Amino acid sequence: MAAALLQAAAGAGVARSPAVCVQSGYKQSLNVHSYHVTFPGNIATPSFSLASSCKSREFSWSGVNGESSHHKNGRLNAITEVAETSGTVLRLENCTSADVQSSSSSSRSISKESSRSFEGVTTEEELLNGVRYETEVKGLHPRASAGMLELYYNYRDAVIKSGVENALDIAVKVMATVLDRVILQFEEPFTFPSYHKRMVEPYDYYTFGQNYIRPLIDFRNSFLGNTAIFDQIESQLKQGHNVFLFANHQTEADPAVMALLLESSHPYLAENLTYIAGDRVVLDPFCKPFSMGRNLLCVYSKKHINDVPELAEMKRRANTRTLREMTALLKKGGQLIWIAPSGGRDRPDPETDEWRPAEFDASSVENMRRLLSHMPVSGHMYPLALLCHDIMPPPRQVEKELGERRIIGYHGVGMVVAPELNFDELTAGTTSKEEARDKFSQCVWEIVNEQYSVLNRATHGGEGLQASSQSTQLTQPWFDGQPSSP
Template sequence: MAELIQDKDASVVASVSGDDPDKCNEEVRHSRTFLDVRSEEELLSGIRKEEQLGTLTPNIAAAMEELFHNYKNAVSKSGIPNADEVVLSNMSVLLDRVLLDAEEPFVFPPHHKMLREPFDYYMFGQNYIRPLIDFRNSYVGNISIFNDIQEKLQQGHNVVMISNHQTEADPAVIALLLELAHPYIAENLTYVAGDRVVTDPLCKPFSMGRNLICVYSKKHMFDVPELAEMKRRANTRSLKEMAVLLRSGSQIVWIAPSGGRDRPDPSTGEWHPAPFDSSSVDNMRRLVEHSGVTGHIYPLALSCYDIMPPPPLVEKEIGEKRIIAFCGVGLSVAPGFNFSDAVASSMTPEEARDAYCQALFNSVNDQYDVLRSAIHGQQGSRASTPTILLSQPWD
């Protein structure tokens, strides 16, 4: 498990891509304010200096400082010997990226391809989240099915993962749990992403390191009523980009049809996957079927809410409070099934749509319950069932 811990030097060096000699010669733009800091005091002083200069708004500056302290507290619980160095290194790189974006904002296109040159945003995100995961108490369900998925991708097929969604860190959690056993899947996933992760200043650098289809969530469609029509048109463009992507084949796409992150039950405090929107599932199914390429849909479950839980209620304003923890996380996939396997011939189109959506949701719930028993019920791999086999493919 030692190879899963990044030291300070590796965290910085891995953020500069070196695969292509020509690209490697490109200059990586940095802000000297944060990249050269050598202590916590210098980093916090840099935040205040940029606020005084007007480069950072008071809200962003306060969020940066709060994030630093929360991240430091979480990483300190990981037990890694160089925790302070890792925190300073990772936070200085993040704040450097946030400051550069404040000076020259990056605008995400409908289909965003991860940026790895000259700065490797993908590895930056991996290195930032890595020390927050307790790999000793983390599990992957049915790792063998990912072997099947990879074979299908190599054959030119498309794969769609219908999943619950728990935190802003979900893409990094998925990639970190798969990076040793299935690095191709980890690095080539395309995520259907809501507008908040491509507009929040503290989220944008992480999003820049992922392949995204950018959409406006239904939950926020009418936050500003006069912008609703613009959001609809933008979503139409994104759907067209998704169709083009799927027509190319060998694509693996992650989508959370609940339209947002899971929230705890207000009466019990327990976390469960949020219900899926059947129209979103059906739209994705139709896109797969009409792509002209063989496609497969798999139910995927994520259990990682402790690492970065969302606010208890859906918020309209950008800039939520980031609570961070060192914790175990889980990922599980179940065999895919066809639309015809989940519906009856006597059903109306609407009934069939709802039945297929419910079948996927039930599978995600079943897997989630096993992950919850393993991680939060402290049962570990003993929580495995005849259909959901837990493993630690990094061990």
């Protein structure tokens, strides 16, 4: 049973990077001959090597292009902290063992309140000067600064496209806070534990993420489906029951989009959602500030667990820790957990260019279902369809390395939850556990596809609320009290 559940945890993740998902509160004792840090193709800096000796607890860097080598004493804490500040990919060579030891100490916040470079920024010129200062004076890698500029210009253009008054001022204000938080991740990288609770103090990363995505959503062309079912879910949670949402996954912005669609009618759900998240969103410095504002269970996707064979065992151990955290949460009850059984983001069909939910992994669905059923409190499962790919579409091809280009758009979005799933009813007539498993997963995926089609007709087909069907009632609750733009 434990092995099956571990497989589920690995399969439910959403990321693809082979880098290590550092767990806050753990230290890694490495017995290695050497290991090698390589930069992805979009990082110009050459590779480094690092010789390590656990006995002497010394390690030395060796660089190239005139960079000086230096020695540093101390225990190697969380090997990705060496790599993640530049969005690098970690590859171990000649590794003989790697044990993760638990530690009671865990830092939940970064020490700096601000990077200072973007304080008081009110104009585009001031913002660009802040990026220039970070690069020329403080030594920010040119590739990182180029990524910041690209992010700003794409975001600015998307917000201006919305047609709202003072769009440029909004874009500058929001992006000043975003770049400030990204800079801090290069200066003092935050490490995520297996279970991360959203951070709202001393800095409110939850509101920060909401304010970033809000100007990108065309609320006039956005829809929330089946609010009565969301009412039911909220009631179940408040009774101490657990709820799993089996959903498709489209963008890095999914958590913020979901929370924004729920905040007017179901703020309790928006704030208490826990997302099963992969290593990309907790390692990429451009993603991490937004992830810090969400409740996360961090896993490695089963699709990519063997991308770097030397790291496969470490990833499995990390998934085991996360599984323990999830089990402890579910035993307490009252948990709302979002799961993407596809193990990654949706992509458009290469021939038709049409988007649809990616196929679900049957073992992931089944093992999560079994986990829920073994808890001492009641559990419920719901299909959920999400459409938001125009906001921040992923690369057309799956990328293993960090540092992907971020295209940003202004568009309508939508989310629909379908009626509660009944395993026995959906698998009636099956003659084996394997057949029941596959049929249930297929049924869940088909329901998500059906709801997704309704959202697609509403947002892309121009049907709006008229796209509602007998099983899907679309609404726009934010027009009764939609928060204003930042």
